[in-house]
Amino acid sequence: MSRPLPVTTTFELPGYRILETRGVVRGIVVRSPTLLQGFLGGLKTMIGGRIGAYTAMCEQTRQQAYEEMVDHARQLGANAIVGMRYDGSTVETGSTGATEVLCYGTAVLVEPLLAGGPPV
Numbered sequence: 001m002s003r004p005l006p007v008t009t010t011f012e013l014p015g016y017r018i019l020e021t022r023g024v025v026r027g028i029v030v031r032s033p034t035l036l037q038g039f040l041g042g043l044k045t046m047i048g049g050r051i052g053a054y055t056a057m058c059e060q061t062r063q064q065a066y067e068e069m070v071d072h073a074r075q076l077g078a079n080a081i082v083g084m085r086y087d088g089s090t091v092e093t094g095s096t097g098a099t100e101v102l103c104y105g106t107a108v109l110v111e112p113l114l115a116g117g118p119p120v
Contacts, residue, residue, distance in 0.1 A: 002074070005070050005073060005074070005078070005079065005080060005081060006079075006080040006081070006110070007066075007070070007080070007081045007084050007105065008080075008081070008082055008083075008084065009083065009084050009085065010082065010083070011082050011083050011106075012082065013080055013082060013108075013110055015112060015113055015114075016080065016110040016111065016112055016113060017110060017111055017112075017113055018080075018082070018108045018109070018110055019108075019109045019110060019111055020108065020109040021106060021107070021108055021109075022073070022076040022077060022078040022106075022107040022108060022109060023076055023106070023107055024104060024105075024106060024107070025069050025072040025073045025076065025078070025081060025104065025105060025106070025107045026068075026069055026072060026102060026103065026104040026105075027064070027065040027066060027067065027068025027069035027070075027071070027072060027102070027103045027104075028065060028068070028100065028101070028102045028103075029061045029064045029065045029068065029100070029101050030091055030098050030099070030100045030101075031057060031060070031061045031098060031099055031101075032097065032098035032099070057099070058088075058099060058101070061099055061101045062086060062101050062103070064101075065086070065101045065102060065103035066103045068103070069081065069084070069103045069104060069105060072107070073105075073107035076107045077109065078107030078108055078109055079108075079109055079110055080107075080108050080109075080110045081105040081106065081107055081108070082105060082106050082108055083105045083106045084103065084104070084105035085103070085104055085105065086101060086102070086103050087101070087102040087104070088100060088101045088102070
């Protein structure tokens, strides 16, 4: 298993110096609810309240998009990502809708500011 990549929503990584920008990285996932999630979500829509089945689906989609973004950064030889963001939308697929999640940021090569600092 590889070491986790530092990822931040800011454009700086405290304790590190950005040596090089490797480019924009992204992960994109489009997912539609299962038949059961759609049925349960439809029932919940009628009575109101939090739709747990859809929440779980969206969280899984965000996590997968995040992992794809990190993989993309590793392919570019980066050891960190700055400026990470999520964007989501609905994609109409005929009779049902799907959720699209885009996770993106800037892949960078960093080094610790102090000798013996935290590894990257």
